[in-house]
Amino acid sequence: xxxxxxxxxxxLFSGCTGMVDEVKPWEKETLAKETMTFQxxxxxxxxxxxxxxxxxxxxxxxxxxAGGGCGCN
Amino acid sequence: xxxxxxxxxxxxxxxxxxxxxxxxETLIELGVDGDGVYVIDFFASWCRSCRRETPLLASLDRxxxxxxxxxxxxxxxxxxxxxxxxxxxxxxxxxxxxxxxxEDPDGKIIxxxxxxxxxxxxxxxxxxxxxxxxGAKEGIGTIxxxxxxxxx
Numbered sequence: 001x002x003x004x005x006x007x008x009x010x011x012l013f014s015g016c017t018g019m020v021d022e023v024k025p026w027e028k029e030t031l032a033k034e035t036m037t038f039q040x041x042x043x044x045x046x047x048x049x050x051x052x053x054x055x056x057x058x059x060x061x062x063x064x065x066a067g068g069g070c071g072c073n
Numbered sequence: 074x075x076x077x078x079x080x081x082x083x084x085x086x087x088x089x090x091x092x093x094x095x096x097x098e099t100l101i102e103l104g105v106d107g108d109g110v111y112v113i114d115f116f117a118s119w120c121r122s123c124r125r126e127t128p129l130l131a132s133l134d135r136x137x138x139x140x141x142x143x144x145x146x147x148x149x150x151x152x153x154x155x156x157x158x159x160x161x162x163x164x165x166x167x168x169x170x171x172x173x174x175x176e177d178p179d180g181k182i183i184x185x186x187x188x189x190x191x192x193x194x195x196x197x198x199x200x201x202x203x204x205x206x207x208g209a210k211e212g213i214g215t216i217x218x219x220x221x222x223x224x225x
Contacts, residue, residue: 024180024183024184024187025188025189025190025191026115026117026150026180026183026191027152027180029117029119029151029152029153032119032120032121033119
């Protein structure tokens with residue numbers, strides 16, 4: 001029973017890894033676009049949303065992709 | 074944990090890093106020849122850090138440091154080739170970039186180096202990678218010059 005469970009879990013995870021291709025840093029062109037951030041290119045709207053988010057959540061940051069989404073600083 | 078290490082290890086070993094000698098065809102594609110000092114810069118037009126760092130390498134190209142001439146080779150990894158060419162033209166017109174730029178729209182060359190981020194700089198000496206710098210760094214020109222001076 002235990003062996004069967006291990007086999008089933010292994011199969012499940014191997015299936016996941018086979019289906020998902022890792023996005024490499026040089027393939028993140030779309031993620032780096034302005035429209036992929038919270039503001040979506042609209043700074044005024046972003047200001048409002050940010051204000052609401054900060055006051056409701058008591059935290060800030062995490063709204064964008066650092067370094068243009070290229071996986072670096 | 075052991076299983077995870079065993080899974081990740083081949084990926085790490087396959088990517089080029091300091092101490093590795095890239096395949097001859099890779100060096101030919103990059104125009105890296107013989108014993109010289111080369112700085113390979115992987116960049117893209119959409120990468121903000123690259124826009125900041127790549128112009129800083131303009132003054133390093135063909136500069137003599139420690140009695141050796143340094144050559145910079147840019148590798149544009151834009152999938153949109155036209156966009157990449159516009160960016161390169163802007164680099165040339167605005168920042169006086171004169172170094173060779175190799176286009177790699179399919180990611181074939183960068184795939185062999187497999188850096189964890191871009192901009193990615195590789196310092197190559199005598200056909201071997203001696204250092205890599207991932208991400209934009211303030212004063213990269215000075216950092217590279219110091220490292221090149223240390224070369225045997």
